[in-house]
Amino acid sequence: MLGSGILKGLAVTAKNFVGSYHNPARMVTQEYPDVQPQLPANYRNFPFLVTENATDPMGTMRCVACQICEKECPPQCIYIEKSKDKKPDANGKLQLYPAVFDIDTAVCMSCQLCVEVCPFDAIKMDHVFAIAATNRFSGLLLNREELAKPNTYFHEIRPDEAAEVDGRLAAERAAAEEKAKAAAAAKATAATATKPATGGAAAP
Amino acid sequence: MIALLLIALLILGAASAAILSRNLIHSALLLVGAWAGIAAFYLWAGAEFVAFAQALVYVGAVSMVVLFAVLLTRQGATRAPVEYDSVKRAVFAFIVAGGVAGVLVGAIMGSPLQGHIASPTPAVSVKQLGLLLMGSYAPALLIVGVLLTVALLGAIVIAAEEKG
Amino acid sequence: MISPLQLFLIVSSLLFCVGLIGALARSNTILVLLGIELMLNAANLNFIAFWRYGPHPAAATGMMFVLFSIAVAAAEAAVGLALIIAVHRHRRSVRLQEANSLKG
């Protein structure tokens, strides 16, 4: 009959009303500043720069200022200046580092392309979403000191990915060491081989 | 008496401004003000029912019809300005209206109307009005009902878009 | 000092003249119609004035007249504006001077 649907609807909302007082499982509201939200691991907001070491963030930054992310960034919110000198990276290899690394979060659109293209796992997406500032120019333009966060933080927010990255980096490092060792060994054998060879050549 | 003078000023001011205004929408709204003033006049005279009927019909209904008509017959411009017409016409209209006003006011001032001020506000209740409407005025009421129905249908037929 | 009845009648006649000016001087059909409505209202005002200060207020004849007149005025406004809309549809204008095709 006409109108029965309206009565059914009214009954549903009345049930909601009563239920909302004695059944906490119904409530969907999180009272935000008092209760922090449980973000899923893959939640992404603005990028940050991964450093190996919390005590010396600027010295152990993974970024090598290759500028791929700067070129890829669709809204062009990343600005990088290469350093003049070189520093040893985690593998002990001498690399450039970013003298200036700025991200304008007012422009950033959280697309994660910088993370996708980074060959060094140096830039990752952050979980911080409350970035309100009183000045929309300098307050939202983050420099490298503000962007740098230790690897342990990365482990905190995204344990699976961080473990995978660490494993990969460790493997690379091991491979590099192996290679270095092998190269050293090869050099050594080459040195010993050349000596007998020359000796041999001289012997006959 | 002071209230009466104020209402009279409101009616005449609103009506003249409406007639002289170059903006049709302003004219219509000012006329609504004049109609409301007339309703106030009726209220002052003790004709409650008529005053509310005036407000309901004029302020509520006729004003809406007028405003809709203004919007439907508007040509492009949002301002809907109306140019004045030939000065000759206006002068002629003012002369005629002035003449009529002169004659009427002269007649009113000259006639012996002073004698009738005595009566207190006559009380005619809604019930009495209803009994009159359903009694001696019943044929007129029926005719007005038929007239309104015919007018409604006629307005729809006239204003409706022809098909094809 | 004029009596309230005279004031009523003077206001009513002035209102009538304002309506007359509107009907004669303006060429926008809607304004002409509104002028005529004003003249009708002025007449209503007279009815109420004579009911109020007349010899038989209890008979309520003036009020009855005004009630019927308001009803008729409403019908008139509806039909008049419908006519204006119809004319506007055919001629794209609401100027009185241009609705002259029946003129010999």
Add this chain to the structure above:
Amino acid sequence: MNLETLPLQLRNAIVDLFPPALQWFVHHLLTITVILTVFGLFFAFTTIAERKLLARLQNRLGPNRAGLPWFPKLKLWGITQPFADAIKAITKEDIVPAAADKVLHFLAPVLIVAFSLLGFAVLPFGRNLIPVELDAALLYFFAAGAATELAIFMAGWGSRNKYSLLAAMRALAQLISYELPLILSVVPVVMVCGTLSTKAIAAAQGGWTFGLLPHWHVFTPWGFAAFIIFLIATLAESNRSPFDLPEAESELIAGHLTEYSGFKYALFFMAEYFGLTALSGLGVTLFLGGWQAPCEFLQFIPSYLWFMIKLVGMIVFFIWVRGTLLRLRIDQLTRLSWKFLVPLALLNLGNGAFWALTPDWTGPLVLARWAISAAIVVVPFVLLGRRLTAGQAPRSYRYA
């Protein structure tokens, strides 16, 4: 000390403080002040009640943080939210479009609040509490309400924005469509009571059967039908969900209120709630017995409290409906009015006439009276409902 006449005694005591020449003026000024204060506060708490109730109907919490300034620990369940909202509205920038018709743009919110307040003048709030006793009170109420349409037109036109103007036209179409069933639903009450005076209509609903069943109009077949039509028309007249499409916040840009901000917007909001409250008060007076107590033994509670309780009940019902029903399309809206409400209201007019003609049927004829009256209501409803819903099975959604 009598609670029933306490407001009157207080008023007389205050009025007596003034010299006799001023007493008439003070008397009315006092009445106006009290109505403005009571219904201003009522409006404020209706907004917070609406937000909290709506939230609960949708399993949310609603606003619960606004407390008192300087006492941040005290949250008071957020009931001071309306005052925070008011401060926000007042301190906001008042934007007037450059091309707007400044006078009309300014007048519209002022007039709409003024007109929506006029209706309160004839509502009988208690046994002896009625601001103005008018013989033609109902006619006055609708005449005052009709003027709000002008204010809406002014808002739409004065903004000089085509969306505002179009939305104002839609709002007017809705108001005019629903004024008809609203007034038609009231006419049977007038016929049965034989008066247009709200005071007499409220008084006519006194008395109880067995001291328990009140003789309210809503408990008669014609009264029930008229009350339902009145409720639906009231929802539409006060632009409330499910009939809030003139200002549909989520899909249109608030309709004719697009160009209003700050306090002017708040005035429109206020007028909407005043209009709703006044119409609810009229519904309470006409159908729910006005200030009459529902049972004989409950008469010790003062009559004005009964009126307020019923008024709050009506408002809560409207909020409940808002939390439940979906917004209608404009064609559904006008169809509901012209094809369903108006025919039923017209039939109900005959029903009211039948009831008014048969008050002296006694004995078994009473049963016949009720049966005939109920039949006049139910049969057309079922037939019309079947005709209108014919061929409309519950919709199935392919991708939902």
